[in-house]
Amino acid sequence: MTSLSPIAAFLPVTEDAGAATRTRNKLLRAGIAAFAELGYHAASTRLIETAAGVKRNLISYHWGSKDAFWKDCIDCLVGAMMLEFRAVDDQAVNVDGPERLRFFVRAFIRASAKYPEMHSIMLDEGKRNEDRLAWIVERHVEPVKARVEQLLADARRMGVAREIDLPSFYYALVGTSAMFTMAPECRMLFGIDPLEDAAITRHADAIARLLIPDQSLANPLTMKRRK
Amino acid sequence: MTSLSPIAAFLPVTEDAGAATRTRNKLLRAGIAAFAELGYHAASTRLIETAAGVKRNLISYHWGSKDAFWKDCIDCLVGAMMLEFRAVDDQAVNVDGPERLRFFVRAFIRASAKYPEMHSIMLDEGKRNEDRLAWIVERHVEPVKARVEQLLADARRMGVAREIDLPSFYYALVGTSAMFTMAPECRMLFGIDPLEDAAITRHADAIARLLIPDQSLANPLTMKRRK
DNA sequence: ATTAAGGCTTGTCGTATGACAAGTTTATCG
DNA sequence: CGATAAACTTGTCATACGACAAGCCTTAAT
Numbered sequence: 259m260t261s262l263s264p265i266a267a268f269l270p271v272t273e274d275a276g277a278a279t280r281t282r283n284k285l286l287r288a289g290i291a292a293f294a295e296l297g298y299h300a301a302s303t304r305l306i307e308t309a310a311g312v313k314r315n316l317i318s319y320h321w322g323s324k325d326a327f328w329k330d331c332i333d334c335l336v337g338a339m340m341l342e343f344r345a346v347d348d349q350a351v352n353v354d355g356p357e358r359l360r361f362f363v364r365a366f367i368r369a370s371a372k373y374p375e376m377h378s379i380m381l382d383e384g385k386r387n388e389d390r391l392a393w394i395v396e397r398h399v400e401p402v403k404a405r406v407e408q409l410l411a412d413a414r415r416m417g418v419a420r421e422i423d424l425p426s427f428y429y430a431l432v433g434t435s436a437m438f439t440m441a442p443e444c445r446m447l448f449g450i451d452p453l454e455d456a457a458i459t460r461h462a463d464a465i466a467r468l469l470i471p472d473q474s475l476a477n478p479l480t481m482k483r484r485k
Numbered sequence: 486m487t488s489l490s491p492i493a494a495f496l497p498v499t500e501d502a503g504a505a506t507r508t509r510n511k512l513l514r515a516g517i518a519a520f521a522e523l524g525y526h527a528a529s530t531r532l533i534e535t536a537a538g539v540k541r542n543l544i545s546y547h548w549g550s551k552d553a554f555w556k557d558c559i560d561c562l563v564g565a566m567m568l569e570f571r572a573v574d575d576q577a578v579n580v581d582g583p584e585r586l587r588f589f590v591r592a593f594i595r596a597s598a599k600y601p602e603m604h605s606i607m608l609d610e611g612k613r614n615e616d617r618l619a620w621i622v623e624r625h626v627e628p629v630k631a632r633v634e635q636l637l638a639d640a641r642r643m644g645v646a647r648e649i650d651l652p653s654f655y656y657a658l659v660g661t662s663a664m665f666t667m668a669p670e671c672r673m674l675f676g677i678d679p680l681e682d683a684a685i686t687r688h689a690d691a692i693a694r695l696l697i698p699d700q701s702l703a704n705p706l707t708m709k710r711r712k
Numbered sequence: 713a714t715t716a717a718g719g720c721t722t723g724t725c726g727t728a729t730g731a732c733a734a735g736t737t738t739a740t741c742g
Numbered sequence: 743c744g745a746t747a748a749a750c751t752t753g754t755c756a757t758a759c760g761a762c763a764a765g766c767c768t769t770a771a772t
Contacts, residue, residue, distance in 0.1 A: 277738090277739090277748095277749070277750090278748075278749060278750095281749085281750085294612075295612060295613060296524075296526065296613075297523075297524045297526070297527060297609070298527075299523065299524070299526070299527035300524060300525075300526035300527050302728075302729060302730080303729080303730065303731095304728080304729070304730090312750090313750065313751060313752090314751080314752080315730095315731090315732095315750085315751075315752080316749090316750070316751090317730095318730075318731065318732080319749080319750070319751095320749095322731095323730080323731080324730065324731090378612055380667070380670070381608050381663065381666065381667065382524070383670075384663075384666070384667030384669060384670035384671075385521075385522060385601075385605055385666050385667055385668070385669060385670070386522060386523070386669065387669035391669060391670060391673070392673065395670060395673050395674060399670070399674060400674070403674055403675075420694070420695065421691075421694065422691045422694070422695065423687060423688075423691060424675065425664060425671060425675045425677060425679065425684075425688070426661070426664070426687065426688050426691040426692065427691075428674075428675075429661055429663045429664035429667075429671070429688075430657065430660075430661045430691075430692060430695060432663060433657075433660030433661045433662070433663035433664070434653070434656055434657050434660045434661075435660070436608065436611075436656045436659060436660035436663070437652060437653070437656035437660070439608065439611070439612055440607070440608065440611030440612055440656075441612070442611060442612060442613065442614035442618060443607070443610075443611035443612075443618060443622060443626070444611075444652060444656075446618070446619065446622050447622060447626060447627070447630055447655075448630075448651065448652045448655075450652060452652065457652075460650060460653065461650075461652070461653050461656075464648075464649045464650060464653040464654075464657075465653065465657065467647070467648065467649070468647065468649065468657060468695055468696070469695070503719095504718095504719070504720090504768095505718075505719060505720095508719085508720085529758075529759060529760080530759080530760065530761095531758080531759070531760090539720090540720065540721060540722090541721080541722080542720085542721075542722080542760095542761090542762095543719090543720070543721090544760095545760075545761060545762080546719080546720070546721095547719095549761095550760085550761080551760065551761090
């Protein structure tokens with residue numbers, strides 16, 4: 259491994275919440291970064307402990323097993339990402355119609371950019387079909403899918419959705435986060451840093467435009483052609 | 486690991502090309518599947534050898550190192566994928582204009598569906614910035630990016646491209662293959678098998694429609710607004 | 713039939729991993 | 743002050759890994 263990617267400080271390490279909590283938080287932060295960058299199997303507990311700057315075996319002591327530690331990492335990451343997501347999405351509390359879906363898409367992409375670890379880990383688990391996949395799908399992915407489904411149905415009812423199936427729409431939405439997840443490749447390939455704020459905004463706007471047509475496009479030629 | 490995903494037989498194991506070649510091909514097929522499913526670090530040479538049904542240490546014998554073996558796997562995979570890609574893309578040899586870009590997108594997505602291992606491996610390496618990333622970007626990714634860039638520029642010149650930056654377009658294109666890469670998650674989440682031929686066609690068409698506007702959309706309101 | 717080489721097999725080494733067990737330190741409270 | 747538990751530390755084990763070394767078959771040319 260080269261180096262652990264920087265991760266936003268959503269788990270305070272300085273908070274005076276007791277020594278044990280501080281240790282746990284340091285480990286969770288390092289764990290999220292390591293699981294995202296290396297995958298479950300290649301991210302060893304010893305490596306995570308070293309990255310967190312704590313002594314060997316503390317993961318075993320605090321969580322009992324690597325698997326339980328991983329689940330706690332996911333819960334923390336999802337919690338933090340949801341906070342970020344809502345911070346943007348809630349601005350649309352009074353918005354309706356296609357604008358509503360567009361806000362959702364922008365919020366989702368911004369949150370994905372702030373926590374690329376999530377997409378990384380989902381990609382790692384989503385292709386593997388081990389026990390962890392069922393756990394994370396049921397606990398964290400299903401609600402997101404349900405929300406997307408509802409918003410897309412709303413948009414369709416209003417005749418402002420593109421002609422597209424839910425799975426294609428869903429994977430087009432989550433898949434574009436590859437730009438953030440593959441930041442090293444993106445830097446190499448395009449010479450830009452996709453994690454800069456300006457780049458994030460541009461990407462979020464572009465994908466929102468891609469997924470939700472402008473009002474001006476809502477004409478009978480292209481819309482509501484679904485049988 | 487649960488099981489290695491089935492992989493198309495682009496490397497014949499029955500060809501009478503000498504015992505050594507047959508052994509090498511069996512290992513390459515198993516290696517591609519394992520690297521895609523588990524990632525470089527978690528896919529051990531012993532596991533790959535077992536999956537290939539050959540004796541221990543034959544990777545070391547034939548390639549000298551795991552790294553050299555990985556590179557050979559990638560070259561084989563890219564070669565096979567390019568064959569599949571051209572089989573579809575070459576149908577557009579006489580096509581021009583926006584249809585040309587649409588053919589490219591469909592061909593790319595069909596090839597990605599047939600060889601989801603490619604996307605898997607790119608995601609694995611693209612986030613890690615180890616030596617292998619520079620190797621694969623320079624050798625295999627750059628040409629694809631250049632082709633996309635050229636086609637997008639052509640489409641723009643004709644005024645039929647969406648208002649979008651190259652990186653966003655590129656990662657929207659490659660990112661949607663997440664549906665195939667995350668086939669286990671997709672089955673769990675949507676109850677459909679994304680690797681079925683009908684599903685592939687639907688997805689490819691949907692994404693092509695998403696990325697390249699219909700001719701009817703080429704109006705001054707939405708087009709050529711780029712400064 | 714002998715030889716030699718290519719292809720394969722087995723043995724072993726140094727290192728890494730997750731888990732457990734047994735210790736030691738530190739904090740808290742009566 | 744002393745005790746008690748929580749927090750941490752260190753030791754160890756069975757297993758797994760990549761690489762190398764040495765030996766063993768099979769084949770084909772002489």
